[in-house]
Amino acid sequence: MGATANLASELQVITSGLDSVVIRRYGAGIIGGRTLDVSGYPYDVIKAGHVIIASDDDETLFKPMPLKASNYDQYDTLPGSHHYVGVLVRSVTKDAPLAAIMYDGEVNDKASPYSVDNIKTAMKTELPGLVFMHD
Numbered sequence: 001m002g003a004t005a006n007l008a009s010e011l012q013v014i015t016s017g018l019d020s021v022v023i024r025r026y027g028a029g030i031i032g033g034r035t036l037d038v039s040g041y042p043y044d045v046i047k048a049g050h051v052i053i054a055s056d057d058d059e060t061l062f063k064p065m066p067l068k069a070s071n072y073d074q075y076d077t078l079p080g081s082h083h084y085v086g087v088l089v090r091s092v093t094k095d096a097p098l099a100a101i102m103y104d105g106e107v108n109d110k111a112s113p114y115s116v117d118n119i120k121t122a123m124k125t126e127l128p129g130l131v132f133m134h135d
Contacts, residue, residue: 003037003061003097018111019090022049027104027129029089034062036097042072043094049112050088051119052101056081062099064088067114075114084119084126087112104129 038046041064051065062085066076078084086103109116109132116123116132123130 003035003063018113019048022047022108022111023087023089023102024106024108024133026089026102027106029086029100029102029104033098033100036092036099037061037063038094038097040066041094042067045091045093046088046097046099047091047113048088049107050114051075051116051123052085052088052099053078053082054085056083062101065119073114075116075119078119078122084123086127086130102130103127106131106133108132108134110134 034052036046036052046064052062053065054063055061065084066079068074068076086101087107089100089102092099104127107130111134112132120132
């Protein structure tokens with residue numbers, strides 16, 4: 001079974017500052033979004049532009065790309081039996097990980113929460129419509 005979240009929770013305002021500039025052009029995304037499995041994620045907020053992955057074995061399991069345990073400011077390697085599905089459109093909290101996920105469009109790589117330089121080639125193979133660029 002995939003991750004669950006309370007749909008009746010109170011409204012929350014997240015002021016991460018870069019949500020409005022991370023997504024430069026929204027082309028297409030997963031209809032209805034997905035609830036993320038945030039177990040093991042080190043921060044209370046998953047920021048817009050964060051890479052989202054899914055399990056090859058469980059079509060309901062979506063989660064944020066893991067961060068390096070030695071340095072939470074960098075993406076770790078893609079876990080086995082997982083694939084890239086897109087990027088987070090807007091910031092969400094661990095308490096309410098209701099994610100809008102974009103798989104086609106333009107992402108401002110300079111405003112993204114973590115560098116995608118090490119995974120950009122692999123992402124382009126799986127998500128050819130997702131482009132990372134900046135002004």
